[in-house]
Amino acid sequence: MASPVIAGAAETEYVRGTEKPLERLYIEAALAACADAGVDPSTIDGIIVPGTRGKAEDLINGLGAKDVRLSCRSELGGAAPVAAMGLAMAAIRAGQAERIVISTARLGYSVSRVGTGGDTVLAELRRILPSPLIRSELEQPNGLLTLLHAYSLHANLWMHAYDIDRRALATVAVTTRRHAQLNSRAYMRGRPMDYADYDASPVVCDPLRVLDCCLETDGAAAIVVTAHDSVRPNPRNVRILAATEGHPDTPDDVVNRPDMKTMGITKAAPRAFEAASVGPKDIDFAEIYDCFTYIVLRQLEEMSFLRTRRISPFRGRDGHRARRGPAHQHARRPAFPGTHDGHESRGRGGAAAARGGRGPADASPDRTGDRLRDFADGSIAILSNQ
Secondary structure: OOOEEEEEEOOOOOEEEOOOOHHHHHHHHHHHHHHOOOOOOHHOOOOEEEEEOOHHHHHHHOOOOOOOOEEEEOOOOHHHHHHHHHHHHHHHHOOOOOOOEEEEEEEEOOOOOHOOHHHHHHHHHHHHOOOHHHHHHHHHHHOOOOOOHHHHHHHHHHHHHHHHHHHHHHHHHHHHHHHHOOOOOOOOOOOOOOOOHHHHHHHHHHHHEEEEEEEOEEEEEEEEEEEEOOOOOOOOOOEEEEEOOOOOOOOOOOHOOOOOOOOOHHHHHHHHHHHHOOHHHHHHEEEEOOOOOOHHHHHHOOOOOOOOOOOHHHOOOOOHHHOOOOOOOOOOOOOOOOOHHHHHOOOOHHHHHOOOHHHHHOOOOOOOOOEEEOOOOOEEEEEEEE
């Protein structure tokens, strides 16, 4: 059976401050993705909503879809959009739908900006995050107010256990910002950054500095996943070779995991590589979820792109080797780019988590081979334009 394809992809502009409601953003992205795919929105017969924001009914109305046969939701936090690709892939292969829209949006600056603090933000976090009782009854009363706090515990444990040089985190931040200068859609384009800027940024929750954290922006993105024969052949269509998810023990209760360093990607990645009949050495382009800089390195470890538990390229007290970073110190494939502009410099509104491997409409494919997309600690997709 031929692999389903990503036939269309689109994103809204990334902004800090908008009067548009969430519904308008993800409907705009979905309509634009249909246009990119050359698909009449009324013929969409499947809707998948990643995360806890948004409703399938709103998308059905906004698209004017006439006969939606499947709708569902994927709730894995930052991993949800890629996990949604797996749901779309399964639904198409089962004959439940032929043309599926996956659309996601975030008002990360206008509504749920963590930096504003206060009870309103805490209530919003309890609403949009899974396990609200863990938030309200365990974490928040003990000072663990945001995901930044939970991730900092993980980061500290990892860095202490394996003697990780902080410069490794800086390299991810500097690399994403450098990539953003090449992307006309990136919010941080025109705002270059170097190691001195990173070192000058304040620590917000040790070991994480401001420039270790993803952006808080408003925006949306969507893709159209179809059966291979449901749209006209297009060299820009991207085959989904595999899309899998995995969950660590006590996935949403980080502090009580038997081993806090465990991640869902540890389970998801081997399944994806096996299903796609490829391995780490076959991947020539990757986009790695980057809610915080260090999590990029952790995922590279868990997916065997770096020597797990050794991180030799990032060790050393003088920081000399660490300055080279993941873009140059890949343990399995030297040409591996390591990271993209992503949430750190492009924008966190959904697009980095939904566009897949499909380029802009006016561009020809810029590389061939297998591509990997990985988000958070729970999902992985392997794509190909061959």
